[in-house]
Amino acid sequence: MNVLVINTGSSSLKYQLFDMDNQAVLAGGVVERIGESQGVLTHKKFSQGKEIKTKETLVIQNHGEAMLLVAGLITQKIDAIGHRVVQGGEDFKEATRINEDVKNAIQANNPLAPLHNPPNLIGIQLAEDLFPGKPQVAVFDTNFHQTIPEKAYLYALPYEYYTDYKIRKYGFHGTSHKYIANKTAELMGKEPEEVNLITLHLGNGCSICAIKKGKCQDTSMGMTPLAGVMMGTRTGDLDPAIFGYLMDNTGMGQREIDQVLNKKSGLKGICGLNDLRDIHEQAARGDKLAGLAVEMFAYQIKKFIGAYAAVLGHVDGLVFTAGVGENDEIVRAKALADMSVFGIEIDQDKNEARSSAPHTIHGANSRIQVWVVPTNEELQIATETCQVLENPN
């Protein structure tokens, strides 16, 4: 079965076509800067092990034009379409075949993800128009976190804010956490139900998960992707009183403060840069704030690892993934330093060795295995799309 995976953002459209029978990627790419004065279309196709890449700049007025471009570039047959949808609320516990009711339920969750769900829905509608009759499946970022128990997903607000306004922890990056948890269990020679893992998705956005026997018990992001560890430009957890204090004392309004918390904080807020490659360079040149940003980031990661070790009771493995998790040995080493009390020791040489394949970085005496496993959210979406279509109930 060939599955086209579509991930529509506010100004972008990512796509990948999988031949699931042969576990091969046939084509993929991204349309960026949709609606801006100059759009960019990057397309890759794979033929007999060779990658052929093309890049074009052109005006792409809207997602409809982007989708038409993508459809024109894909020459292979498409049997089904899998969509990334960010927020499924409590309505969706697993990947779901799309029909009118499902679209309405996604729309009803728009207020919880106003920047993400509307473009996701546009992607679904356009794919229905362009590929009529092809089955479509929604895979929600929030699915994997629906096993988090009530005591962990509720905020200590008046209870009716949960029932009336749906305020609770939903968690994000679920597709990535599920993929690396399953993959790591497989690499350990176990079933997902046989291991307890702490998974660390550290990219521009960061989230950490406590996973017990394949089921998510807690995660660092919250009702929105602003919570948890500090990120490239997002604050992570914050004393909630700071919001009102800023309103009262800076003259900024709610929207402006929201912008600061989401776009001007995190690593960028501390040292002016959000890409850790640049931050390490700057720190190596003696920039104190760049060094401080790295120390804060690693410290916050360490605290979540400790907290989630307590949540799980017994931990078999830690798994690092995404841009920072897969590539940044400095952050990994700092976050895992002095954790032998938890049974975590890393091997510096293994940690510093570069590899794009999954590998371990723990030392011989470490009780807990430490893995670096590249994530593959698109493959996970394609896999779940096939599962939904093969087992319709």
Ligand code: AMP
């Ligand atoms: P992602 O959101 O997963 O694409 O991750 C993007 C982030 O990964 C960038 O902002 C960088 O901070 C980080 N990153 C990517 N490559 C490297 C690298 N080689 N070393 C350190 N950080 C990296």
